[in-house]
Amino acid sequence: MHRGKGMKFVGDSRVKADGRKPNIPKDYSEYPGKTEAFWPNFLLREWMVGAVFLMGFLCLTVAHPAPLEAIADPLEAYIPLPDWYFLFLYQLLKYEFASGDFNVLGTVVIPGVAFGALLLAPWLDTSKERRPHRRPIATSIMLLGVASVVYLTWESVDQHDWEAAAQQGKLVEGAEIDEEAEGFEIYSSQDSCIQCHGDQMTGGAGAPNLLETEKTPEEVIEIIQNGQGAMPADQFTGSEEELQILAEFIANHGQDPE
Incomplete structure (x- = not known):
């Protein structure tokens, strides 16, 4: 009898004819030295590392406490300055076309168009090329965005009055006053x-x-x-x-x- 297409040889009636077996992952013990149990081995190691970093952070906060400023005075002019990653947006609001009556343009429209263009860049240029000069649209949008952020950030840092900002809110030791007088x-x-x-x-x-x-x-x-x-x-x-x-x-x- 010749082996023909579709013939099945089943030596054990408990084995299904289609030969399919459930895809059960092997136990980690079958890979000695390459894996470990999540509990408690992995979690215990993570907790120990986290505890070391936490203690180190607490020691830094005790050794170098956060600088405090004087009580806020509504009569005293205050020079605001956002964090470094928002400096370009802060600088944008200093220009006439993006502030005052056009505040919505500087806070919503221009940033929305800029970030929207970056999000749509993969769909605006669907080329499979990976070299920048072969993808002019995506490359141009990215370079324009980076150049704008760098320029506005630099202008914000250059125009900020750092000496006046260092003096504002400075703690001054209270003078002795004869409150009984x-x-x-x-x-x-x-x-x-x-x-x-x-x-x-x-x-x-x-x-x-x-x-x-x-x-x-x-x-x-x-x-x-x-x-x-x-x-x-x-x-x-x-x-x-x-x-x-x-x-x-x-x-x-x-x-x-x-």
Whole structure:
């Protein structure tokens, strides 16, 4: 009898005629030295590595704590600066065609078109070539995007006032004030004084530090009554005696003159 097409030889009735077997992956023990159990071997090793990095990170935070700034002052001008990967968008909003009345153009339209073009690049150029000069559309879009981001980032860094930014929010050690003095009680009762010069008399945006003044009591009284610069006149609501005590207290740098 010749072996013909379609003939099947089954030596065991328990084996199916089609010969198909379930695709069961081999146990990891059949590959010694090449694999390991997920639990507990793999997870234990990952947890140990994670614990080492966590302890190292905690040590760095203790040794080099995050720099703190002074309490936010709404009267003080603040120079904002986003993280480095958003500097090109920050610079874009400085131009007239992308800010002001055209703010939506600079925040939504232009970035949307730019990133949309990068996303559509594979469909705009379906060539199978891998060499850049053989794919002019995709290459041009990519080079234009990279050049724009680099240029705008550079302009943002170059135009930023780094010296002024380093000084803003800088912590200043509080000066010693005699809070038991009568002059401080009078100062604390004047809302117009506290709003500009602060409750510690250290000043703010447009308001000088009263603890560093070199003026005499008479000059302080003259300024309080008649104003100076941005300070309006006739803001003091106390008596002339209280005004004299306050002027002497300010002229003595926050200390009781007696």
